[in-house]
Structure formats: C-alpha cells, structure tokens
Amino acid sequence: MAENSSHALRTPLGRVRGLGSARSGTHHWWMQRVTSIALLPLTIWFVLSMIGLAGTTYLETLLWIATPLNAVLLVALILLTFHHMAAGLQVVIEDYVRNEFARIATLLVVKGGCALLALACGFSVLRIAFAL
Amino acid sequence: MSDPREAGMIGRRTDGKIVRRPLSPHLQAYDMMQMTSFTSIMHRITGTAWAGGTLLLTWWLMAAATGEGAFARVQWFMSSFLGILILFGLTAAAWFHTLAGLRHLAWDAGYGLDIPTVYKTGRAVLIGTGVLTVLTWLLAIVFWG
Structure with a gap:
C-alpha cells in the first residue's frame, strides 16, 4: 500500500510517460508523424x-x-x-533483423549513414548559398 | 495441423520455446495479395526505395557544390535511360508512400479503420499513385520540350 500511495496523485498518463521498450514512450512514433506532415508540402515543392x-x-x-x-x-x-528516413528504417530493421548483434550493428550503420548523408546534403546547399 | 490456419498459431517466445498463439500476418497462412497486407508492405518497400533515392539527391547536391565537371556527370546519368527509369520508379514510390502515408495519418487519428473503407482507400491509393505519377512526368516532358 505504501508503494501505491506514493503514486496516488499521478495520473495514468503520467505513470506511462517515458516508458516503453526504449524508455522514450511514444516520442519515436510521434516524431515520425510530425516529420511526415512537414514533408508533405516540402516534397511536393x-x-x-x-x-x-x-x-x-x-x-x-x-x-x-x-x-x-x-x-x-x-x-x-x-x-x-x-530524420524520417532514419526513423522508418529503424523500425524496419528492428522488425526483420532477429540476431541482436546484427540488429545493433545494422542500426548503427544506417543511423550513421543517414547522419552523414544529411551533413553532406546540408553542407552542399550552404556552400553554394554562401558562395554566390 | 491439416487446417492451414494452424500455421498462423505457432509462436516462438524470446527464450526459443514454441507456444500456441495467434501471429500477425504470416506468409504461409495469409494471402499477401490482400488489399490490406499488400498496401502495408508496399508502404515499407516504397519508403525503403526512397531511402535509396536520397543517395541520388546527395550525389546531385554534392556534385553541384563541387564543380561543373561533377555536375555534368550527374546530369548525364539522370538523363540516361537507366537514370530516367530510376527517377520514374522513385516518382511512383514517392506518390505511393505519400498517399499511403496520408491513409496512415487518418488511421492514427481514428478514421477509416473499418474493412470496407480500408479497401476503398486502398484502391484510391493505387489509382492515385498511377494518375499522379503519369501527371508528374507529363508535366516534366512539357517543361523539357
């Protein structure tokens, strides 16, 4: 009962926030939706x-x-x-790569690759923009 | 075990022990060409295809930032038969992923989850992908010419 009373004032939402397999709650899922909405007009443009x-x-x-x-x-x-690509590929890898070592290795390579590609693209745009 | 649906009931726990419980869409027991599972796996495939497409975007931007020679090589590849084929495929993948993504957002908001609507929106995604891909390329051809 003592354990329960310390949580008595917390709402059900407050108790589950920050939980989940990666201790990040619904953040990963939510950011995938947020980036997808932002990418709609940007990609069409x-x-x-x-x-x-x-x-x-x-x-x-x-x-x-x-x-x-x-x-x-x-x-x-x-x-x-x-960001959207790294989040999406992460889910695909987590679903299909069974072996833990292979899964973590693939995730690191894919996340690192996404970061490098983003830097390469961003740097290129800025270099052109500042040069002209 | 003569009932093929039994194949969808053989689960394996993380410790390797085999237990009898229902599984999510199973290649041996489900018809993967159903509208539901087909559009679901196509959403992943088109998303992954676009991940490959970002390599072209990176090549294009880095070449533009590097110099005229590097840019000419990208331009040559993009306007080659293989380049056009890849760009056409990416356009179709982009439209599918966009339309199917809108469908996913509607589901996330709680709309259109009943089977008749899922089939209707699934058909709309497939037809929309075809129409918008052709329209995009017609626009490109008009601009080129």
Whole structure:
C-alpha cells in the first residue's frame, strides 16, 4: 500500500510517460508523424522545383539553390527527410533483423549513414548559398 | 495441423520455446495479395526505395557544390535511360508512400479503420499513385520540350 500511495496523485498518463521498450514512450512514433506532415508540402515543392530545373544549365541550377528561400526550404527538406528516413528504417530493421548483434550493428550503420548523408546534403546547399 | 490456419498459431517466445498463439500476418497462412497486407508492405518497400533515392539527391547536391565537371556527370546519368527509369520508379514510390502515408495519418487519428473503407482507400491509393505519377512526368516532358 505504501508503494501505491506514493503514486496516488499521478495520473495514468503520467505513470506511462517515458516508458516503453526504449524508455522514450511514444516520442519515436510521434516524431515520425510530425516529420511526415512537414514533408508533405516540402516534397511536393521539391518535385515541382526539380521539374522546373530540368534541362537548365549548371549556373542556373546554382543560382536557384542559392536563393535564400530555396536554400532554407532545401535545408529543412534535408533535415526532415533524413530524420524520417532514419526513423522508418529503424523500425524496419528492428522488425526483420532477429540476431541482436546484427540488429545493433545494422542500426548503427544506417543511423550513421543517414547522419552523414544529411551533413553532406546540408553542407552542399550552404556552400553554394554562401558562395554566390 | 491439416487446417492451414494452424500455421498462423505457432509462436516462438524470446527464450526459443514454441507456444500456441495467434501471429500477425504470416506468409504461409495469409494471402499477401490482400488489399490490406499488400498496401502495408508496399508502404515499407516504397519508403525503403526512397531511402535509396536520397543517395541520388546527395550525389546531385554534392556534385553541384563541387564543380561543373561533377555536375555534368550527374546530369548525364539522370538523363540516361537507366537514370530516367530510376527517377520514374522513385516518382511512383514517392506518390505511393505519400498517399499511403496520408491513409496512415487518418488511421492514427481514428478514421477509416473499418474493412470496407480500408479497401476503398486502398484502391484510391493505387489509382492515385498511377494518375499522379503519369501527371508528374507529363508535366516534366512539357517543361523539357
């Protein structure tokens, strides 16, 4: 009873917050939804922009990337895409890779790869934006 | 064991002990071409395909930041037969993942979870993917020409 009374004032939500297999509650799941909603308009903007850029010269492409609005939206697209991609691939790996060592190794490689690709893309956009 | 549904009842606990309990969609007992399981696995496959597609995005941006020669090589690849084929596949994967993702968001909000609606929205996702992919490429061809 003593143990129960110390929790008496906590709501059911308060008790389960921060629990779950990774002690992060629903954070992973929720961030996947948040990034997916943000990626909806960003990806459609990106696809339409790529159609507009088809067949343009190197300089025209650089000038398009370097526009402040385009550079900011590109960096946002990059950060959200690789966050969403890492979160999605993590779930797929956790579901299908049974062996614990292989699972952790694959997760580390994939997460590291996502971070590196995001840095490479972000750095490229910023380099072009600051150079022009 | 003559009932094929029994195959979906053989579970294995983490300690390796085999127990009788229902399993989630099982390759040997379920028809994986049902609208529900087909769109579910396609959502994962198209998402993973796009993860591969980000390599092209990275190549494109890094080449643009590197110089004209590197950029010309990306442009050459993207406009080659293989490049166009990959970009077309990625467009279809992107539209499927987008439309199926909207369906997932609706489910998360508690809408459209009954079987008739799931089949209806599933068909809408498949038809929408085809229509929007073709429209995207028609737009691209108009811009190119």
